[in-house]
Amino acid sequence: MNAFTMKNWEENIVSGTDGGPRVAYAHASMAYDGVIEGESVCDLLLYYAGEGYESGTTTSPSFERFAGKVDGREGTFIVKHEFTFDAQGIASTFDVVPGSGTGELAGLTGSGTVGGAMGEKKMGYTFEYTL
Template structure:
């Protein structure tokens, strides 16, 4: 199964205040991947909350994630651009590999995928279609 787990999540409000309507927050996260992707990543997210918590409906989060590890045995790094959405039920993302970001044996990597899971679950599943 292709999945990742959150190793660390640090979030702070950068605009607006909790309980006062729309706000923007920044999160810095560390993830551990298994499956087609084997390794760890650092992800920086810009979070938009329409209202208080998740109760106000769907929110959005553009983000960049730097992966370091292996793709089917090939080692290196690359960056992906996410567009996350999340609500009280869960998270979902579509993502693409940033062109030209691959290094080492992952140089020339292209690809895209999806991620999704339930809020509070340890593992988030993902799909990843790629080429070199």
């Protein structure tokens, strides 16, 4: 099973503390198991329509940097996410940033999805790739 566990989440409101739409910045770290084995750091720019995600679907463009292995090949790479989330859960589609692979992952291309219930520490992912 392809899954990741949230290790850390730090979020700060950037603007919109007056009760209107708000923007926040989040910095997170995750541990991955499955086709990706290793750890990642993700930086997210979050948009909330109201006081929180309870007010409806929100969006988040994000970059995530992986360090570890893909099917036993070691290196680093970056993906660009487009997250949506609400009170029930999160979903994302992502693509490997062209040219971001290093080490044995140089030349890596691919895309995938992330999904899970809000508040769960462990979530699933898919990843289709070529090296």
